[in-house]
Amino acid sequence: MRTTESSSNYDNLESMEVAELIANINKEDMTVPMAVQQVLPAIEGLIKEIVVRMKNGGRLFYIGAGTSGRLGILDASECPPTYGVSHDMVIGLIAGGDLAIRKAVENAEDDAEQAWQDLKANGIKEGDTVIGIAASGSTPYVIGGVEKAREEGLLTGCITCNAGSPLAEAVQYPIEVVVGPEFVTGSTRMKAGTAQKLVLNMISTAVMIKLGKVKGNKMVNMQLSNHKLVERGVGMIMDATGLEEKVAREKLLQFGSVSEALKDLEK
Missing domain, CATH: 3.40.50.10490 (Glucose-6-phosphate isomerase like protein; domain 1)
Structure with missing residues (x-):
């Protein structure tokens, strides 16, 4: 059995x-x-x-x-x-x-x-x-x-x-x-x-x-499909860069993902 x-x-x-x-x-x-x-x-x-x-x-x-x-x-x-x-x-x-x-x-x-x-x-x-x-x-x-x-x-x-x-x-x-x-x-x-x-x-x-879809311990490539995830993404950018919330939000919405926003900020 x-x-x-x-x-x-x-x-x-x-x-x-x-x-x-x-x-x-x-x-x-x-x-x-x-x-x-x-x-x-x-x-x-x-x-x-x-x-x-x-x-x-x-x-x-x-x-x-x-x-x-x-x-x-x-x-x-x-x-x-x-x-x-x-x-x-x-x-x-x-x-x-x-x-x-x-x-x-x-x-x-x-x-x-x-x-x-x-x-x-x-x-x-x-x-x-x-x-x-x-x-x-x-x-x-x-x-x-x-x-x-x-x-x-x-x-x-x-x-x-x-x-x-x-x-x-x-x-x-x-x-x-x-x-x-x-x-x-x-x-x-x-x-x-x-x-x-x-x-x-x-x-x-x-x-x-x-495959490089995580940075540190963060889901930097997650889809921004709801308010909660947008807020999480803003927080990730603020933590990684020290930017103010308004600027971090603008960057996130401009590039559509935490990963792409961070890449731009690292230039």
Whole structure:
């Protein structure tokens, strides 16, 4: 039996008071970062390979089904506003298409051919990276996608929560975060989903830092898409240059990003 399907460490959940339920869920959640810590070398190896390719124009694709697919889409969708990159630099694909982001699409994850078709529809090319995300490590949509990507000479990795899975065997850089049984047996949106989110945070953040999208510890390439972010940008320029608020704001609005404003001020 896969670890993600093994019986919960708790039983008779319906008889627990709310305080006991959330305390036990929290207790289980505390184990997730420790499980991620065990696989940091594997995460590091994959990130380094991604950076090499993306510095030469490669892109990053996440493919998944259900919760795993949604987490990939979430991570990809945050890259443009956070780091000012184009929307086709990091792309999340989910079995069943965009409809599956909100509603389950019957049998979509069982189609081993569809992921590659979805990747081709997004212009997959030499130098790109494909990361398959599947808690079980056995999702046909994901396995089929990474297998074909690897055949085509692309860099492949995965994030799974079972050891020795078919998905891990199919890629060059497997990340296996074994978090143990879920609080609700088999509900991998819980600890497994949290683990996947933590690893995705590491991958996209480290990659973007290494691509020069962060200066110091600031998101200097973020999109100025609302008042809060404009104010944050003004503060960044003031901190970096000592300019008064009015001048910093004028510079930010003139150039459209903290990074470009600082470049002009450094001339």
